[in-house]
Amino acid sequence: VDILSWLFKEHFASIKDVFVDFIHCSSSFACVKDTSLCFTAVHILGDAANKLAGGELEGAEKPRTTTSDDEDETQQTYWVAILTGLSAAVNDTRIELRTRVLNVLFETLRTHGSTFSKGLWQVVFQGVLFPIFDDVHHADTTDLAIFEESNDWLSTTCFSAMHLLIELFYQYFKSVGFILPQLLSLLSACVEQPHIIVSNIGITCTSQLIEFLKSDLDEEGWKEVVATLDRGIDAMHIASRIVLRQEVHTDAEGEEGEVRDVRPDTLLTRMDILPLFLSALEERADMIVEKAGSDGVLCIVQGIEKLGKGLIEADSDTNLKLEHLTLKRLRSSDSLRVQAISCHKLILRMAKLFFSTREDDEKHGDFERIVVQSIASPLSEVMHLESVVGTKEVSKELQHDKALALKQYSELAVVCLQSLRELGPDFFQKHLDLVYSPVIELIRASDIELRSAVVSVMEVCVRPFLDKK
Known part of the structure; x- marks a missing residue:
């Protein structure tokens, strides 16, 4: 490799006509055992890129592999x-080498990408960049512990590589925007994995990409983003299906298509991934409501x-839930319930944003149905739990879980009542048949804050109609 370096520096004019062969020869030293030789080879490749971009290969003979002039x-x-x-060296087992190569590779692309044609970008993404992440497509076929222990690249390099890929895509979006579906597909593949490291990389980088492109995406671009988020949501739904021992289908609806073999031992990590995913949606909720279309x-x-x-259905199946707890596939008895409550809160937040920014939107009715259900069901659940906590209907083993559930749903009910009050008397009157009875029932709730919230709703949403009469 020292000879190659000397030839490159001192006799570049002599190697121009065999430039591709010279590059292949230099590349062969990028993964040898001697790390110092690898660094030298990587340095040569980086300098060769600068020579090429600087026009120093003009006049050279055509490479043998080209089919035209x-x-x-x-x-x-x-x-x-x-x-x-x-x-070739980005996936090397030596972290210092792969880090150096990764930086040189993306620095080269950032610096010289402005000269690339659309066809060259297509080749770069499909043949150079996307293959770097091939391992993430196979993560769900390997035992969790073995996979994470043996794949050091995931925990030390994968996130940096994906972050650099997202930044590069954003930098040259006008030239490479056509790659968006494939990039989102890669991110989606990461999100769907049962390994928390891989899934979190997908979640974080998808959120980052949305933030970068918020002002640049057209209607079709946002449709692609929505489809990716929808696939992610469906992947999160696998957790409750595992608990309930339901078949997991490959299609978004979960009704047709090939059945996916999902191992129950992935439940624990899938439940750890779920709050990360919901948090990312919460973080981008304003932008999604503003940009994604009705x-x-x-x-x-x-x-x-x-x-x-x-998640609520899975949480309600006490026997199956206890079985997974015994097998240490759930961290606590309320793991499913906590995330279900997060879903309720996220729905209320996104719906309120929608109502405040799209007053005359034709989708109002669909949103109202979802919001009414998201408000009414927790209110009814509170009173159900009030009726069973402390009674002989519930075994001693389940008393603690039911008491905890009552506390958690009572807190959610307060949020629901606050949302109902903010939506106003017209909304309350329009959906009186669905919300009035659950609200009135809560007057008997044991939680004083909950009872106060009920009074507040009655003052804001009911009194105006009584005063008119």
């Missing part, structure tokens, strides 16, 4: 040789509603 094809051949040579927002809210219902 087209200059674009020649340039593409040179760039692909350099970039594939660098990418159909997109409704799709996401309906997905969250379905997710919440699944």
